[in-house]
Amino acid sequence: xxxxxxxxxxxxxxxxxxxxxxxxxxxxxxxxxxxxxxxxxxxxxxxxxxxxxxxxxxxxxxxxxxxxxxxxxxxxxxxxxxxxxxxxxxxxxxxxxxxxxxxxxxxxxxxxxxxxxxxxxxxxxxxxxxxxxxxxxxxxxxxxxxxxxxxxxxxxxxxxxxxxxxxxxxxxxxxxxxxxxxxxxxxxxxxxxxxxxxxxxxxxxxxxxxxxxxxxxxxxxxxxxxxxxxxxxxxxxxxxxxxxxxxxxxxxxxxxxxxxxxxxxxxxxxxxxxxxxxxxxxxxxxxxxxxxxxxxxxxxxxxxxxxxxxxxxxxxxxxxxxxxxxxxxxxxxxxxxxxx
Amino acid sequence: xxxxxxxxxxxxxxxxxxxxxxxxxxxxxxxxxxxxxxxxxxxxxxxxxxxxxxxxxxxxxxxxxxxxxxxxxxxxxxxxxxxxxxxxxxxxxxxxxxxxxxxxxxxxxxxxxxxxxxxxxxxxxxxxxxxxxxxxxxxxxxxxxxxxxxxxxxxxxxxxxxxxxxxxxxxxxxxxxxxxxxxxxxxxxxxxxxxxxxxxxxxxxxxxxxxxxxxxxxxxxxxxxxxxxxxxxxxxxxxxxxxxxxxxxxxxxxxxxxxxxxxxxxxxxxxxxxxxxxxxxxxxxxxxxxxxxxxxxxxxxxxxxxxxxxxxxxxxxxxxxxxxxxxxxxxxxxxxxx
Numbered sequence: 001x002x003x004x005x006x007x008x009x010x011x012x013x014x015x016x017x018x019x020x021x022x023x024x025x026x027x028x029x030x031x032x033x034x035x036x037x038x039x040x041x042x043x044x045x046x047x048x049x050x051x052x053x054x055x056x057x058x059x060x061x062x063x064x065x066x067x068x069x070x071x072x073x074x075x076x077x078x079x080x081x082x083x084x085x086x087x088x089x090x091x092x093x094x095x096x097x098x099x100x101x102x103x104x105x106x107x108x109x110x111x112x113x114x115x116x117x118x119x120x121x122x123x124x125x126x127x128x129x130x131x132x133x134x135x136x137x138x139x140x141x142x143x144x145x146x147x148x149x150x151x152x153x154x155x156x157x158x159x160x161x162x163x164x165x166x167x168x169x170x171x172x173x174x175x176x177x178x179x180x181x182x183x184x185x186x187x188x189x190x191x192x193x194x195x196x197x198x199x200x201x202x203x204x205x206x207x208x209x210x211x212x213x214x215x216x217x218x219x220x221x222x223x224x225x226x227x228x229x230x231x232x233x234x235x236x237x238x239x240x241x242x243x244x245x246x247x248x249x250x251x252x253x254x255x256x257x258x259x260x261x262x263x264x265x266x267x268x269x270x271x272x273x274x275x276x277x278x279x280x281x282x283x284x285x286x287x288x289x290x291x292x293x294x295x296x297x298x299x300x301x302x303x304x305x306x307x308x309x310x311x312x313x314x315x316x317x318x319x320x321x322x323x324x325x326x327x328x329x330x331x332x333x334x335x336x337x338x339x340x
Numbered sequence: 341x342x343x344x345x346x347x348x349x350x351x352x353x354x355x356x357x358x359x360x361x362x363x364x365x366x367x368x369x370x371x372x373x374x375x376x377x378x379x380x381x382x383x384x385x386x387x388x389x390x391x392x393x394x395x396x397x398x399x400x401x402x403x404x405x406x407x408x409x410x411x412x413x414x415x416x417x418x419x420x421x422x423x424x425x426x427x428x429x430x431x432x433x434x435x436x437x438x439x440x441x442x443x444x445x446x447x448x449x450x451x452x453x454x455x456x457x458x459x460x461x462x463x464x465x466x467x468x469x470x471x472x473x474x475x476x477x478x479x480x481x482x483x484x485x486x487x488x489x490x491x492x493x494x495x496x497x498x499x500x501x502x503x504x505x506x507x508x509x510x511x512x513x514x515x516x517x518x519x520x521x522x523x524x525x526x527x528x529x530x531x532x533x534x535x536x537x538x539x540x541x542x543x544x545x546x547x548x549x550x551x552x553x554x555x556x557x558x559x560x561x562x563x564x565x566x567x568x569x570x571x572x573x574x575x576x577x578x579x580x581x582x583x584x585x586x587x588x589x590x591x592x593x594x595x596x597x598x599x600x601x602x603x604x605x606x607x608x609x610x611x612x613x614x615x616x617x618x619x620x621x622x623x624x625x626x627x628x629x630x631x632x633x634x635x636x637x638x639x640x641x642x643x644x645x646x647x648x649x650x651x652x653x654x655x656x657x658x659x660x661x662x663x664x665x666x667x668x669x670x671x672x673x674x675x676x677x678x
Contacts, residue, residue: 172659
């Protein structure tokens with residue numbers, strides 16, 4: 001191992017440690033903040049089991065699952081975006097722009113529309129069903145986009161344009177079905193669509209956790225293939241990669257991650273787009289470094305955004321997706337102006 | 341793209357006359373159809389032999405006629421501004437809905453409602469003009485300053501980004517000031533609130549916008565052949581482009597302030613028009629207006645019928661009609677150029 005490689009590896013671990021420490025500190029701050037303010041000392045007391053019942057209820061039943069969900073969703077979206085950008089070799093790919101989020105959203109709205117009487121949106125049963133529904137929607141959207149964009153191969157630009165179109169179509173269908181829902185569900189769906197971690201409870205955490213714990217490690221394991229794609233399809237197959245098969249598997253992982261995240265966090269746009277760019281600036285283009293850091297950074301950003309959204313204009317809660325959009329669209333515009 | 345380009349002026353005139361007849365017929369249908377269907381004969385009577393005592397005549401004059409007229413005008417304006425945009429930028433995807441115009445208008449609307457709720461209706465219209473202008477300007481700026489210029493993809497993505505940004509700010513404000521309902525209703529896009537007031541404003545803005553559009557139509561035809569050629573032929577490109585942007589602002593601003601978000605008309609109609617009538621913008625602009633009007637009147641009719649007695653937002657209908665066409669464009673001209 002030469003010195004450059006060693007330096008990179010060192011840098012990688014330093015960044016990882018900084019992110020983890022930052023995440024712990026911010027989680028701790030986030031536990032303090034809210035309608036019922038709990039001081040840091042009380043938080044520690046409660047964590048080691050000496051708080052009042054009320055403090056325990058607020059911390060363990062409301063705030064903690066919210067924070068963990070934000071972390072999981074952030075990691076999922078960021079890794080999904082990284083993989084999509086790696087596969088398409090297009091820095092502007094993102095599950096939101098490609099219409100995969102809105103596909104998942106539409107499937108969920110359809111589900112709520114047809115079963116709103118039978119299964120309440122917040123019941124434990126629908127908690128476990130929703131990720132699967134979202135997944136079906138995400139895959140439908142992905143297949144639709146890929147098929148329409150296919151014309152003797154898929155050019156990245158065509159993929160993005162078709163994505164924008166499919167996005168608009170799902171958006172129109174969403175409006176139609178939304179307006180036919182009863183007011184209670186309508187409001188909930190509206191907020192959720194702008195990216196809101198609804199029903200932050202433990203069952204949602206447990207519904208989402210397996211997806212992330214299985215899919216993100218697989219993605220890291222496949223990182224080498226993403227590096228090879230960077231060299232072009234011909235070189236990749238020359239180096240012994242089954243290009244189409246590996247691309248397919250990675251795409252499946254990316255879509256699954258996006259779908260599961262959307263089920264819990266709504267249509268959070270631009271996070272999956274911006275995070276990989278920042279990470280590549282920090283550690284360079286190698287995916288076995290980029291993917292783990294993207295996961296951590298995405299988690300960190302989303303958790304922070306959630307904290308800002310729920311406190312900055314209290315008692316008004318700003319959906320986390322909106323905070324993310326406001327922060328990241330200027331960066332996206334900058335990227336847009338810079339890239340060719 | 342040049343089905344009739346070599347055909348005589350007469351053919352083009354004929355196409356427009358047929359179009360206008362269809363628009364008139366659709367207006368008739370639109371007026372007669374509603375929660376209570378009024379037969380076409382009564383519509384005829386209400387227009388030419390109005391009697392105040394008849395309830396049906398009142399409904400026709402106060403509700404149905406202004407609505408149908410507003411649909412005609414909004415459709416025509418959106419199509420014309422789409423045509424002007426596409427001609428100026430030579431960009432097949434240029435159109436109001438792609439460029440965040442509605443989000444801009446909603447953005448300004450939220451701001452004014454939040455900080456100055458006593459604003460008049462005319463004030464609201466003016467503000468949404470302003471918002472539409474801000475969005476178009478931002479999108480154009482981002483496109484023009486980027487390294488490879490205003491390509492179709494850049495334009496579309498800049499529109500998405502600017503639109504999302506403006507929409508995010510407006511949703512924060514509307515959540516904080518509890519305006520979701522006012523805004524949501526308006527954003528969904530529909531013509532159900534359109535009365536004579538709206539028609540007056542549309543007519544006023546439309547007169548200015550249309551005259552300006554037609555007066556630069558010839559220059560746009562030359563501009564659509566390329567900036568260099570246009571300069572070579574002695575045209576002042578900057579002047580034409582600024583006039584074009586003013587046309588777009590007046591027409592879309594008026595349309596958006598009345599109907600909210602009605603997508604894709606400005607995108608698809610100019611393409612269809614070019615296919616039918618050729619590349620001369622002196623014909624493309626008026627024909628786009630006729631076809632745009634035709635599309636929106638009928639889309640509005642569908643929006644009322646599809647889920648009666650409830651209305652479906654007309655913007656959703658036009659999107660569903662428009663998206664397949666957008667995808668077709670994305671596969672073709674938009675996708676192959678790098």
